[in-house]
Amino acid sequence: MQRRGRGGLIDMRESPESSEDTLARRHYTFAKVDGIIFELYDDAHVKAEDGKPDYICRIVELFEGVDRKAYFTAQWFFRAEDTVSSNSTFPFYYIYNDKKRLFLSDDKNDNPLDCLGSKLSIVRVTPNIDLAAKKKTIPKCDYYYDMSYAVDYSTFENVSPEIDMFKEGLTSIVSSGESASNKEKVDPEPLSLEKKSLHLLDLYSGCGGMSTGLCLGAALSGINLETTWAVDLNSYACDSLQRNHPRTQVRNEKAENFLALLKEWVKLLDEYNVRNEHRIDTSGDFEDSDNDDDGDTKLPKGVYEVAKLLNICYGDPHKTGNVGMNKFFQVRWKGYSSEHDTWEPIDGLCDAKERIREFAVNGYKRNILPLPGTVDVICGGPPCQGISGLNRFRNTEKPFADARNQQMEVFMDIVDYLKPRYVLMENVVDILKFSKGFLGRYAMGRLIEMNYQARLGLLVAGCYGLPQFRMRAFLFGALPTEVLPQFPLPTHNVVIKGGVPQEFQHHVVALDENADRSFLKPELFLGDAISDLPAVKNDEPREEMPYGEGPRTEFQQYIRSSRKEMLDHSFGDVDQEPKLLDHQPLKLNEDDYARVCKIPKRKGANFRDLEGVRVGPDKACYLDKDIKSPLLPSGKPLVPDYAISHLHGKSVKCFGRLWWDETVPTVVTRAEPHNQASQIFISALYLTIIHPVQDRVLTIRENARLQGFPDYYKFSGSLKQRYVQIGNAVAVPVGRALGFGLGRALQNTTSSGPLFTLPSNFLIAGQACQSHSPDEVEK
Numbered sequence: 192m193q194r195r196g197r198g199g200l201i202d203m204r205e206s207p208e209s210s211e212d213t214l215a216r217r218h219y220t221f222a223k224v225d226g227i228i229f230e231l232y233d234d235a236h237v238k239a240e241d242g243k244p245d246y247i248c249r250i251v252e253l254f255e256g257v258d259r260k261a262y263f264t265a266q267w268f269f270r271a272e273d274t275v276s277s278n279s280t281f282p283f284y285y286i287y288n289d290k291k292r293l294f295l296s297d298d299k300n301d302n303p304l305d306c307l308g309s310k311l312s313i314v315r316v317t318p319n320i321d322l323a324a325k326k327k328t329i330p331k332c333d334y335y336y337d338m339s340y341a342v343d344y345s346t347f348e349n350v351s352p353e354i355d356m357f358k359e360g361l362t363s364i365v366s367s368g369e370s371a372s373n374k375e376k377v378d379p380e381p382l383s384l385e386k387k388s389l390h391l392l393d394l395y396s397g398c399g400g401m402s403t404g405l406c407l408g409a410a411l412s413g414i415n416l417e418t419t420w421a422v423d424l425n426s427y428a429c430d431s432l433q434r435n436h437p438r439t440q441v442r443n444e445k446a447e448n449f450l451a452l453l454k455e456w457v458k459l460l461d462e463y464n465v466r467n468e469h470r471i472d473t474s475g476d477f478e479d480s481d482n483d484d485d486g487d488t489k490l491p492k493g494v495y496e497v498a499k500l501l502n503i504c505y506g507d508p509h510k511t512g513n514v515g516m517n518k519f520f521q522v523r524w525k526g527y528s529s530e531h532d533t534w535e536p537i538d539g540l541c542d543a544k545e546r547i548r549e550f551a552v553n554g555y556k557r558n559i560l561p562l563p564g565t566v567d568v569i570c571g572g573p574p575c576q577g578i579s580g581l582n583r584f585r586n587t588e589k590p591f592a593d594a595r596n597q598q599m600e601v602f603m604d605i606v607d608y609l610k611p612r613y614v615l616m617e618n619v620v621d622i623l624k625f626s627k628g629f630l631g632r633y634a635m636g637r638l639i640e641m642n643y644q645a646r647l648g649l650l651v652a653g654c655y656g657l658p659q660f661r662m663r664a665f666l667f668g669a670l671p672t673e674v675l676p677q678f679p680l681p682t683h684n685v686v687i688k689g690g691v692p693q694e695f696q697h698h699v700v701a702l703d704e705n706a707d708r709s710f711l712k713p714e715l716f717l718g719d720a721i722s723d724l725p726a727v728k729n730d731e732p733r734e735e736m737p738y739g740e741g742p743r744t745e746f747q748q749y750i751r752s753s754r755k756e757m758l759d760h761s762f763g764d765v766d767q768e769p770k771l772l773d774h775q776p777l778k779l780n781e782d783d784y785a786r787v788c789k790i791p792k793r794k795g796a797n798f799r800d801l802e803g804v805r806v807g808p809d810k811a812c813y814l815d816k817d818i819k820s821p822l823l824p825s826g827k828p829l830v831p832d833y834a835i836s837h838l839h840g841k842s843v844k845c846f847g848r849l850w851w852d853e854t855v856p857t858v859v860t861r862a863e864p865h866n867q868a869s870q871i872f873i874s875a876l877y878l879t880i881i882h883p884v885q886d887r888v889l890t891i892r893e894n895a896r897l898q899g900f901p902d903y904y905k906f907s908g909s910l911k912q913r914y915v916q917i918g919n920a921v922a923v924p925v926g927r928a929l930g931f932g933l934g935r936a937l938q939n940t941t942s943s944g945p946l947f948t949l950p951s952n953f954l955i956a957g958q959a960c961q962s963h964s965p966d967e968v969e970k
Contacts, residue, residue, distance in 0.1 A: 213256055213262060213301045214256055214257040215254040215255065215256060215257070215262075216254075216255045216256065216257050216259075217254065217255050218252065218253065218254045218255075219253040219254065219255070220253070221253070222253050222261065222263070222304055224304060224305060224307045227307075227309070227310060229250055229253070229263075229307060229310065230250075231250060231251070231252070231253060232249060232250060232251065233249070233250050233310055234247070234248070234249050234250075234268075234310070234311040234312070234313040234333075234334075235247075235248060235249075235250060235307050235308060235309065235310050235311055236307070236308035236309045236311060237265060237302065237306050237307060237308060238306050238307075238308050244270075245308055246265075246267065247267070247268040247270070247293060247311065247313075247334065248265035248266060248267050248268060249265070249266045249268070249295075249313075250263050250264070250265065250266075250307075251264050251265070251266045251299065252264035252301075253304075260303065260304075261303070261304035261305075262301050262302065262303060262304055263301070263302060263304050263306075263307065264299055264300070264301050264302075265299060265300060265301075265302055266295070266296070266297070266298070266299045267296050267298050267299070268293040268294065268295055268296070268313070268334070268336065269293065269294040269295075269296055269340045270290075270293060270294075271290075271292065271294075271636075271639070274294065274340055274345065274347075274639075275342075275345040275628075275632060275635060275647070275694075291329075291332070291333070291334050291335055292334070292335060292336070292337070293313065293334045293335065293336040294336060294338050294339060294340035294347065295336050295338075295339050295340070295350055295354060295355060296339060296340050296341060296342075296354070297339070297341070297353070297354040298342075311333045311334060312331075312332040312333045312334075313332060313333060313334045313335065313336065314329070314330060314332045314334075314335050314336075315335070315336055315337065315350065315355065316328050316329055316335050316336075316337045317337065317671075318337045318338060318349060318642055318644075318671030319337075319642060319671065320610060320641070320642050320643075320670050320671060320672075322641075322642060325337070325642065336350070337350070337642075337671075338350060338639075338644065338671075339351065339354045339355075341945070342697065343697050343698075343945060344646050344647055344648050344678070344697070344698055344945040345635060345645070345646065345647040345698065346645070346646045346675070346945055347635075347638075347639055347643075347644055347645045347646075348644045348646075348675050349644060349671055349675070351943070353943070387415070388415045388416070388417040388419070389409075389414060389415065389416045389417065389567040389568065389937070390417065390419040390420075390558075390561070390565065390566055390567050390568070391405065391406065391416055391417060391418045391419060391420075391566075391567065391568040391569075391570065392419065392420045392421070392422075392561055392566050392568070392569045392570075392609070392611070393418055393420070393421040393422070393432075393570055393571060394421075394422050394446055394449075394569060394570070394571030394573070394602060394605060395422070395423060395446065395571045395572050395573055395574060395598070395602070396418075396421040396422060396423045396428070396429075396432055396441075396571070397423055397425065397428045397432075397572075397916055397919050397920050398428045398431035398432055398435075398906060398916040398917070398920055399418065399421065399428075399431065399432040399435060399436060399920075400898065400899075400900065400920030400921045400922065400923050400926065401570050401571070401572065401615075401617060401920070401921035401926045402418040402421065402436075402570055402926070403418075403435070403436075403759075403900075403904070403923055403926065404899070404921065404922070404923040404924065404925060404926020404927040404928075404929070404930055405568070405570060405615070405926050405927075405929060405930035405933060406418060406759070406761075406930060407757055407758060407759060407923070407926075407927045407930060408926065408927040408928060408929060408930020408931035408932075408933070408934065409930040409931070409933055409934040409937075410758035410759075410760070410930075410934075411758060411927070411930075411931050411934070411953065412930075412931050412933075412934025412935055412937075412938065413934065413938065414933075414934040414937050414938065415760070416567070416568065416930065416933075416934070417438070417439075417760075417761075418432075418436050418439045418761075419439065419440065419558065419561070420439065420440045420441075420442070420560070420561055421436070421439050421440070421441045421442070422441075422442045422444065422446055422449045423441075423442075423443065424443070424444065424445055424446075425443075425912075425915075425916070426443045427907055427908030427909075427912040427913075427915075427916065428908075428916045428919075429441050429442075429443040430907035430908065431905070431906045431907045431908070431913075431916055434905055434907055435761060435904055435905060436761045437761065437762065438761065439761075440558075440559050440560070442504075444504060444505075444506065445506065446573075446598060446601045446602065446605065447601050448504070448505045448506035448507070449505075449605070450601065450604055450605050450608060451505045451506065452503065452504060452505035452506075452518070452560070453560060453561065453562075453605075453608060453609070454608070455505055455518050456503070456554075456560045456562075457562065457563070459518070459547075459551050460551055460555060460562075463547070463548045463551050463552070465548075465551045465552055465555045466555065495524050495525070496524065496525040496526075497522055497523075497524065497525065497540065497543040497546045498523045498524060498525040498526075498527075498546075499523050499546060499549070499550070500520045500521065500522060500523075500543075500546050500547065500549070500550035501520075501521040501522070501523055501532065502520070502521035503518060503519070503520055503521070503550070503554070503559075503560075504518070504519050504521075504534070505517070505518055505519070506519075508521070508534035509534060517536045517537060517538065518536070518537045519534045519535060519536055519537070520534070520535055520537060520540060520547070520550070521533070521534055522534070522535050522540070561609055562609075563608060563609050563610055564609075564610055565609075566609045566610075566611040566612075567611060567612050567613065568611055568612065568613045568614075568615065568933070569605065569606055569609065569611040569613070569614050569615075570614075570615040570616070570617070571602055571615075571616060571617070572616065572617040572618055572921065573598035573599045573601065573602040573616070573618065574595070574598050575595065575596050575598065575599060575618065575619070575621075575622060575630055596630065599622075599630050599633060599634060600633075602616065602634075603633075603634065603637040603638070603641075606637075606638075606641065606643075606668070607637075607641055610670070611670075612669070612670050612672075612673050613667070613668065613669050613670075613673065613676070613933060613936070613937075614638065614643065614666070614667070614668030614669075615665065615666070615667055615668075615929065615933070616634060616665070616666040616668075617663055617664070617665050617666075617921050618630070618631075618634075618663065618664050618666075619663060619664070620649060620662055620663065620664055620690060620691065620692075622634070622664055623649075623664060623691075623692050623694075623695050623698075624692050628692065628694070628695070631647070631664060631666075634666055635647060635666065638666070638668045642670075642671060643668040643669060643670060643671075644668065644669045644670075644671060644673075644675040645666065645667065645668050645669075645675075646666070646667045646675055646676070646677075646678070646945060647664065647665070647666050647667075647695075647698055648664070648665050648667075648678040648698055648699075648700045648945070649662055649663070649664055649665075649691060649695065649698050649699045649700060650662070650663060650665055650678065650700050650925055650928075650929075651681075651685060651687050651699075651700075651701075652898075652899075652922040652924065652925050653683065653685040653714060653715070653854060654681030654682065654683055654685045654687070654700075654701070655679075655681065655682055655683065655922070655924040655925050655927075655928050656682055656683050656712070656715060656746065656899070656924050656954060657715060657720075657897060657898070657899050657922055657924055658714075658715040658716050658717050658719055658720050658853075658854050658855060658897060659854060659855040659856065659857060659858055659897050659898075659922075660685075660688065660854060660855070660856050660857065661856075661857045661858070661922060662687075662690060662691075663921070663925070664698075665678070665929065669936065673936065673937075674936040674937075674939050674941055675936065675941075676929075676932045676933045676935070676936040676941070677932050677935070677936075677941055677944065677945055677946055677947040678700045678929070678932065678945060678946050678947075679700070679928040679929065679931060679932050679946070679947060679948075679949050680700065680701075680702060680946050680947065680948050680949065681700070681701060681702065681711060682711065682712060682928070682949055682953065682954060683711055683712045683713065683714055683715065684708055684711040684712065684713055684714055685714045685854075686714075687699055687701055700946060710948075710951070712954070714854065715746055715854075716851060716852045716853060716854060717849050717850065717851055717852075717853055717854070717855060717883070717897075718744075718851030718852065719744045719746045719747070720744075720746055720747070720750075720893070720896045720897060721889075721893045721896055721897075722743055722744070722747075722851065723738070723740060723741070723742050723743045723744075723747045724738075724771070724774060724890075724892065724893065725737075725738065725739040725740075725771070725774070726885055727774055727775065727776065727885070727887070727890060728885075728887065729776060729778055729779055729784055729886060729887045730778045731774070731775045731776060731890070732775075733774075733775070734772065734773065734775065735770050735771065735772055736770075736771050736774060737770070737771065738751075738769070738771050745954075749954065749955075750896055750899070750901060750902055751769060751901075751902050752901060753769065753903065754901075754903055757901055759901070769902070769903070771892065771902065772892065772902065772903070772904075772905050772906075773890070773891040773892045773895065773905065773906055773913065774890045774891070774892040774893075775890050775891055775892075775910060776882075776887040776888045776889065776890045776891075776910075777888055777910045777911065777914065778910075779887065779888065781823075781824070781825060782823050782825055782827055784886065785823050785824065785829075786798075786801070786823070786829065786831075786846055787846065787881060787886045787887070788886045789801055789802075789829070790846055790847075790848055790881070791848075792848070792883065792884045793848075793850075794848075794850040794852075794853075795843075795847075795848075795850070796847065796848045797843055797844065797845060797846055797847035797848070798830060798834045798845045798846040798847070799812055799843065801821075801829055801830050801846075802821045802829060803815050803818055803820055803821050803829065803830055804830055804835075809841075810841055811839060811840035811841050812835060812840045812841075813835065813840060814830065814835060831845075833845070834846065846881065847881065848881045848882070848883055849880075849881060849882070849883055849889075850883050851883055855897055858894050858897045858898055858917065858918050880894075891906060891910065891913045891914060891917065894914060894917045894918070895917050898917055898918075898920055898922050898923060899922050899923035899924040899925075899927075900917070900920070900923050901923070928949060928953075931949060931953065932947060935947070
């Protein structure tokens with residue numbers, strides 16, 4: 192009889208015999224080792240190297256090999272410190288995880304029988320987001336497990352019957368009810384867009400790229416997900432999001448103040464017993480009137496009466512920088528117009544109890560703030576500027592000592608307080624690089640500590656139909672009562688380059704090397720995205736203009752689609768006439784404009800083509816000393832010093848033109864070559880923004896297309912502010928693909944594995960994808 196081994200899956204548990212198939216002569220139901228009887232499906236310690244803790248396994252096979260030696264097959268458990276949530280430098284498991292908690296894997300291999308140590312009592316308990324309730328279900332035991340763990344995509348998930356292999360009657364399942372993973376699956380009735388909306392909270396929302404994509408993708412799957420609340424510190428980004436999602440409650444404030452406000456809001460509702468009122472969930476359809484009937488009542492001089500309360504915040508509504516520990520109300524004063532509205536601390540409104548109660552009742556009915564248990568999805572990309580490679584003073588020993596990294600904690604604190612059904616966090620890949628992946632591991636560890644299922648993946652924007660590379664890390668979380676979403680496999684044949692930490696190479700969402708790629712669409716280039724747009728000058732004043740001609744490519748046809756065709760119901764059923772918006776470049780100063788005009792209009796052209804620049808045998812450039820340095824009309828040199836000095840003269844990026852058949856590495860947030868910041872940094876960015884054949888930088892709309900924003904999406908703020916918003920956004924097609932996967936999970940239509948294939952009609956606007964392609968391949 193041949194025994195098929197699965198050696199090599201877990202390096203730390205490998206034995207010489209586990210690296211190849213082991214042949215079995217006979218099998219046994221029990222064995223005796225050092226006087227201890229081990230039976231099939233017993234749990235046990237497995238001896239480790241000196242100085243290391245023993246491994247933990249379940250015995251799933253006992254057999255004698257053809258070499259007459261005794262073996263056992265181990266199915267391995269992971270401690271928290273064995274998983275990606277920890278490393279030797281920052282052992283989060285000491286902080287967040289119960290040391291008795293294990294994670295069962297489906298990794299198995301064969302080992303000599305004499306490696307077995309002591310027997311263990313390991314019980315399975317039902318995952319429960321209520322940590323106190325879960326603790327009560329754990330009987331006296333050595334260890335317990337409530338989730339599985341897989342190395343690929345660092346997946347923590349409800350234990351499936353396939354993984355939880357045991358002999359009937361030998362393993363305890365401790366639960367007050369049936370485990371969510373063992374419930375009989377019933378195909379739900381497909382949700383239509385007319386049914387009740389699911390509520391999404393977008394934290395660090397920016398202009399709404401991530402939440403817009405998620406809602407568009409969920410709609411394609413048949414789920415009506417709506418951005419009910421959004422929070423961001425950038426007021427211009429908030430204006431952009433509000434402009435495109437008028438029914439969203441958009442809050443321009445710090446995330447930590449938002450969390451404090453949520454807690455105070457609950458206290459206020461309880462104080463006035465508001466939650467016994469019937470909720471009318473209109474998600475912001477009520478509007479406060481600015482015209483109150485004040486009558487002819489005259490108040491004594493110096494006495495002001497509250498007409499009504501308009502809004503609530505916590506902290507610093509006057510933007511003074513002095514954050515107080517108090518709630519503030521925005522007050523409309525009786526006898527005064529909106530121009531005289533003020534923010535007042537609640538302590539100063541002690542005579543306006545009835546107005547406070549009115550506000551609390553109306554705010555609760557209008558759902559102006561999320562309450563614990565009412566949020567379906569939280570998404571967001573907490574900023575972590577402290578990990579930037581441009582920061583020479585990064586604190587690698589204590590990352591959270593840098594205030595710029597603390598928003599990761601705030602994000603997880605909000606998740607912990609609101610307990611949404613699903614979480615999706617996005618961030619730069621550096622969270623897996625900086626300080627041995629401290630922030631990425633922290634985020635994963637917090638979710639697991641809160642009893643969320645979790646999955647980590649690296650997605651490349653170009654793989655989902657964009658002409659830019661842009662790799663980002665995404666972390667899904669799901670309550671134990673929900674199905675953990677899968678990551679969508681690419682739709683376009685993009686070669687994924689490097690930049691991934693070695694430990695996270697298996698987290699890149701991609702097809703296997705030998706997989707069939709015939710169903711993938713070709714990669715997209717700059718020309719596919721912007722070649723249909725009309726020519727504009729360096730100082731284009733128009734914010735709206737006609738297209739002038741029809742789309743030339745499939746991408747252009749898609750990106751021009753209307754809200755209705757995109758299944759974007761932010762404005763209800765109202766659609767709009769197609770117009771070209773925001774097709775304006777940031778105006779270059781006279782010197783830079785003169786330099787750009789002298790860059791040849793051909794592929795690969797850059798500052799090295801300017802007069803007076805020479806290139807040596809080592810590919811480094813220098814100024815020709817034999818000729819007089821050419822000057823601009825202003826008297827400044829044609830070739831700026833920073834272009835020559837950058838990267839010791841070996842840069843080819845300064846004042847470089849993009850070309851039609853190129854892919855942009857990453858859309859940037861700045862469009863000007865001169866800034867108070869480092870000239871080296873600015874010049875390195877300049878390659879990504881000069882138009883192929885026009886003497887200007889890429890326009891706001893061209894950048895927006897490279898990020899996948901539909902043409903109907905209008906941005907607010909100055910030109911510089913709009914570039915910043917777009918550069919900071921999550922690429923909409925990536926969010927759309929993730930939203931489709933989220934919709935599948937919400938409808939319980941996923942299958943096994945961390946990845947799934949999007950349906951063939953996914954990229955066609957105006958078509959819902961509620962039924963999946965018959966040849967859909969699950970991985």
